[in-house]
Amino acid sequence: MLAQVEVSLTPTWYLVLAAMIFAIGAVGLLIRRNPLVMFMCVELMLNAVTLTFVSFSRALDDVGGQVFVFFVLVVAAAEVVVGLALVVAIMRRRQGADADDLSLMRG
Amino acid sequence: MLALLAQASDVFTKPTVDYHALAPELILVGTIIVLALVDSWKLERARPVMSAIAGLGLLAALVPVITLAVDGTDRVLLDGGYVVDSMSLVLKALFIVSAYVVVLLSINYMAEGDYWESEYYTLLICSVLGMTVMASSRDLIGIFIALELLSIPAYMLAAWRKGDERSNEAGMKYYLMGVFATGILLYGMSLAYGLGGSTNLEAIGLQLADLGSDGVPVVALALLFTIIGFGFKVSAVPFHTWAPDTYEGAPTPVTAFLAVASKAAGFVALIQVTYFCFIVRSDVIEPIFFVLSISSMTVGNLIALRQSNVIRMLAYSGIAQAGFMLAPFAVASSDPALSLQAVVTYLVIYAAMNLGAFAVIIAIARRTRSAELEDLGGLFTYMPGLAVAFTLFLASLIGIPPLGGWWAKFGVFASLIEADSGLGWTLAIVMAVNTAIAAYYYLAVARAMWFDDVPEGTDTSPVRTPATLGFAVVITLIATLLFGILPQVVNDVTDFGLVALGG
Numbered sequence: 001m002l003a004q005v006e007v008s009l010t011p012t013w014y015l016v017l018a019a020m021i022f023a024i025g026a027v028g029l030l031i032r033r034n035p036l037v038m039f040m041c042v043e044l045m046l047n048a049v050t051l052t053f054v055s056f057s058r059a060l061d062d063v064g065g066q067v068f069v070f071f072v073l074v075v076a077a078a079e080v081v082v083g084l085a086l087v088v089a090i091m092r093r094r095q096g097a098d099a100d101d102l103s104l105m106r107g
Numbered sequence: 108m109l110a111l112l113a114q115a116s117d118v119f120t121k122p123t124v125d126y127h128a129l130a131p132e133l134i135l136v137g138t139i140i141v142l143a144l145v146d147s148w149k150l151e152r153a154r155p156v157m158s159a160i161a162g163l164g165l166l167a168a169l170v171p172v173i174t175l176a177v178d179g180t181d182r183v184l185l186d187g188g189y190v191v192d193s194m195s196l197v198l199k200a201l202f203i204v205s206a207y208v209v210v211l212l213s214i215n216y217m218a219e220g221d222y223w224e225s226e227y228y229t230l231l232i233c234s235v236l237g238m239t240v241m242a243s244s245r246d247l248i249g250i251f252i253a254l255e256l257l258s259i260p261a262y263m264l265a266a267w268r269k270g271d272e273r274s275n276e277a278g279m280k281y282y283l284m285g286v287f288a289t290g291i292l293l294y295g296m297s298l299a300y301g302l303g304g305s306t307n308l309e310a311i312g313l314q315l316a317d318l319g320s321d322g323v324p325v326v327a328l329a330l331l332f333t334i335i336g337f338g339f340k341v342s343a344v345p346f347h348t349w350a351p352d353t354y355e356g357a358p359t360p361v362t363a364f365l366a367v368a369s370k371a372a373g374f375v376a377l378i379q380v381t382y383f384c385f386i387v388r389s390d391v392i393e394p395i396f397f398v399l400s401i402s403s404m405t406v407g408n409l410i411a412l413r414q415s416n417v418i419r420m421l422a423y424s425g426i427a428q429a430g431f432m433l434a435p436f437a438v439a440s441s442d443p444a445l446s447l448q449a450v451v452t453y454l455v456i457y458a459a460m461n462l463g464a465f466a467v468i469i470a471i472a473r474r475t476r477s478a479e480l481e482d483l484g485g486l487f488t489y490m491p492g493l494a495v496a497f498t499l500f501l502a503s504l505i506g507i508p509p510l511g512g513w514w515a516k517f518g519v520f521a522s523l524i525e526a527d528s529g530l531g532w533t534l535a536i537v538m539a540v541n542t543a544i545a546a547y548y549y550l551a552v553a554r555a556m557w558f559d560d561v562p563e564g565t566d567t568s569p570v571r572t573p574a575t576l577g578f579a580v581v582i583t584l585i586a587t588l589l590f591g592i593l594p595q596v597v598n599d600v601t602d603f604g605l606v607a608l609g610g
Contacts, residue, residue: 015301022294029287038283045290049297056301064306065297068248072293075255079286082262086282089266090275 014055022048035087039080046076128182128191130171131199135236138164139229146225154224158214161228165207165235172200187307188246194451197600198242198375201455205368206235208462211579212469213360222267222358230260231364238372245383247296247306250376254292254340257372258285261365265357277356281365284339284349292336298329299384308384316387327391333380334395340373343433344402347426354422359472362418363465366425367458374432374454381436382447389440396436397530404430404541411548417468417478420548421461424504427545428457434519434534438526445525449518451601456515456590460503463583467497470572470580475565480552485561490570494556496580501549503587506542511590514597516542 025044032038050069057065126133142160145153175182181192209231217224237257244250262285266278302318302325303311318326335346342350354362385392407426414420432453435446468478470493475482487494503510516538523535561567572580590597 022290025290026287029283029290035279035283042286042290045287046293049290049293052294052297053300056297060301060304062304064248065300068251068297068300068306071248071252075252075259075289078255078259079289082259083282083286086262086266086275086279089269090272090279093270093272093275 011055011059014051018048018051018055020048021045021051035083039083043076043080046072122185125182125184127171127175127178128184128189130175131168131203132236132239134164134168134171135232135239138168139232139236142225142229142232146229154218157225157228158210158217161232162207162210164232165203165210168239169200169203169207172196172203176200185246185249187309188249189243190245191243193600194378194447195242197451197455198371199239201371201458202235202238202242202368205371205458205462206231206238206364208466208579208582209360209364209368211575211582212363212462212466214575215473215573216358216360216469220268220358227264227267230264234258234260234264234364235368238368238375241372241375241379244379245308247300247308247311250379251293251296254337254372254376255289257369258289258340261285261361261369264361265353265365267358267361271356273356274358275356277353280349281353281357284346288336288339288346291332291339295329295332295334295336298325299333302326302329308380312384312387315384323391326388330385330388330391331395333385334377334392334399337373337377337380338399341370341377341429341433342403342426343399343429344406344426347403347407350426351419351422354425355416355419359418359465359469359478362422363462363469366421366465367461370425370429371454371458374429374450377436378447378450381439382443386439386443393437393440393530396433396439397534400430400433400437400534401537402430403427403433404538408541408544408548412544414548415480417480417483417552420480420552421464421468424545424548425461427541428461428504430541431516431519431538432457434538435522437534438523438528438531441526441528441531442522446522448598448601449522452518452597453515455597455601456503456511456587459583459586459590460500460511463580463587464497464500464504466576466579466583467493467500470576471497473572474570480555482562482565483552483555484559485565486556488561489565489567493570493572493580496584497556498553499584500587501553503591505546505549509588509591511587511597514591514594517594 022045025041025048028041028044029038032041050072053065053069057063138161141164142157145160146157175191176193176196181190183190210228213227217227234257237253237255240256241250241253244253262278262282265281266274268274299311300306302322303314305311315326339346354366357365381392404427407423407430411420411423411427414423432450435449439446471483471486471490472478474490499510503512506512506516519538520535523531
C-alpha cells in the first residue's frame with residue numbers, strides 16, 4: 001500500500017501559479033508580433049491578476065478582492081473590444097497587421 | 108427564502124449619498140447621455156451643436172466644483188474610498204478647464220477634417236469623467252476604474268483619423284503599451300491588496316508601515332509594479348516609447364489632450380498612491396522615483412535636441428518635463444506637504460503653457476499644413492501674433508521669469524533643496540543642467556520663427572485664425588502670464604496644508 005502523501009493546497013500555490021501565468025503573458029506580449037496573440041497575452045496577464053486577487057481574498061477572508069475581480073473582467077472585455085476595433089481599422093488599410101509593420105514613425 | 112431575504116434587508120442600510128460632492132461627475136455623466144441621445148436622434152444634423160453641448164457641459168460641471176470649494180468642508184464618501192477635499196477640487200478644475208480648452212481647439216479641426224464629431228466629443232467627456240473620478244479616489248478599485256475610464260476612450264481618440272495610417276499606428280501603439288501597463292499595474296495592486304488586506308489606500312498604508320523590514324522583496328515588487336503602471340501613463344523613461352509616435356500620429360487636439368490632461372491624470376494617480384499610502388515605505392519608493400526622474404529628464408531632453416518636427420520635439424520635451432514633475436516624489440517623505448504642492452503647482456502651470464503651445468501649433472498648421480521646423484521659417488513676418496504667443500509659451504516651458512514656467516520650476520527646486528538629502532541635491536543639480544539643455548531646443552524653434560527666411564512657395568498672405576482657436580490661445584496665454592507674475596494665486600490654491608494622511 002502506497003503511503004498517502006498529504007498535500008494541502010495553501011494560497012501560496014495559487015500565488016505561485018499566478019506569478020507564472022503573469023510572467024508567461026508579459027514575456028509573450030513582448031516577443032510575439034501578431035496583435036491577436038498579443039491580446040491573448042494581455043488576457044493571460046489579467047487572468048493571473050484575478051487569480052492573485054481571489055487567492056488573497058480567500059486567505060484574508062475579505063470580499064474586496066473578489067469585487068475587484070468583477071471590475072477587472074468588465075474592463076478587460078472593454079479593452080479587447082477597442083483593440084479589435086483598432087485591428088479592423090488597420091486591416092482595412094493594408095494586408096496583415098503585424099506589430100512590426102507599424103513603423104511609419106521613428107526617431 | 109423570503110425570510111432570509113428579509114433578514115438580509117434588516118442588515119442592509121442604505122448608504123447616504125452626498126449629491127453635492129458628486130455633482131461635477133453627475134453633470135459630466137448627464138452631458139455624455141445628452142450627447143449620445145442627440146447624436147442618435149438627429150444623426151448628421153447634430154454635428155454643429157455637439158461641440159457646443161460638450162463645452163457647456165464642461166462649464167456646467169465647473170460650477171459645483173466652485174461651490175464645493177467655497178463651501179470648503181472635506182467630504183468623505185464610501186468609507187474613505189472617495190474624498191472631495193481642496194486638493195481633489197483643484198485637480199478637478201484643472202481637468203475640466205483643460206478639456207474645455209481642448210474642445211475649443213477641436214471645433215474647427217474636427218469640422219474641417221470631416222471626422223466623426225459626435226462620438227469624438229462623447230468620448231472626450233468620458234475620458235474627462237475618468238479624470239475627475241481619479242482626483243477623488245482613495246481606493247485601489249476607484250483608481251483602477253478611473254484609469255481605465257480615462258484611457259480606453261483615449262485609445263480610440265488617438266486613432267481618430269481612420270483613413271490615415273499614421274493615426275492607426277498611433278492608436279495601436281498607445282493601446283498595446285497601455286494595456287501592458289494596465290496588466291503590470293493590476294499585478295502590483297493585487298500584491299498591495301494581499302499585503303494590506305484591504306483595497307483602501309489608508310488601510311494598506313497602515314499595514315505596510317506595520318510590516319517594517321519584513322517581506323521587503325514583496326513590498327518592493329508591489330510598489331514598483333504599481334508605480335511602473337502609472338509610469339507608462341505619464342510617459343516616464345524607460346516607459347515612454349509610445350509617446351512620440353502617438354503624439355505625432357494622433358490628431359493634434361487629441362495630442363494636446365494626451366500631453367496635458369491624460370498625463371496630469373497619471374500624475375494624480377501617482378499622487379494618490381504615493382502621498383496617501385506608499386509614503387510610509389519611503390525607503391522603497393524614493394529610489395524608484397529618483398531613477399525614473401533622472402532618466403526621464405535626461406533622456407527626454409537629449410532626444411528632443413535632434414527632432415525636426417515641433418510636435419515630436421514637444422513630445423520628448425514633455426517626457427523631460429515629466430521627469431521634473433517626478434523629482435519631488437523622490438523627496439516626498441521629508442516634507443510631504445511641500446513636495447505635494449510643488450507637483451500640483453507644476454501640473455497646473457504645465458497644463459496652461461503646454462495647451463497654449465499646442466493651440467498655437469494647430470493655428471499655424473492651418474496654413475503651413477505641417478509642424479516641421481523648417482516650415483516655420485519667418486513665421487513672424489506673416490503671423491506676428493501667433494509667433495509672439497508661441498515664443499512666450501516656449502520661454503515659459505524653459506522657465507524664464509516672469510512667465511509661469513519659472514515658478515513651477517522654482518517650486519520643484521525649493522522642495523528638492525529643502526529636503527537636504529543626497530537624493531534631493533543630486534536631482535537639483537541634474538535638473539539645473541537639463542533646464543539649460545532644454546533652453547537650446549526651445550530657442551531653436553523661436554529662432555526659426557523670428558530670424559529664418561520664409562520657405563519657398565509659402566503663402567504669406569495674412570491669416571485669419573478662427574475665434575475659438577484664438578480664444579484658446581488667449582486663455583492659456585493669460586494663465587501662463589498670471590501664474591508667473593502673481594505666483595501667489597496658484598500658490599494659494601495648491602497649499603493644501605498637510606493632507607498626507609499616511610505621513
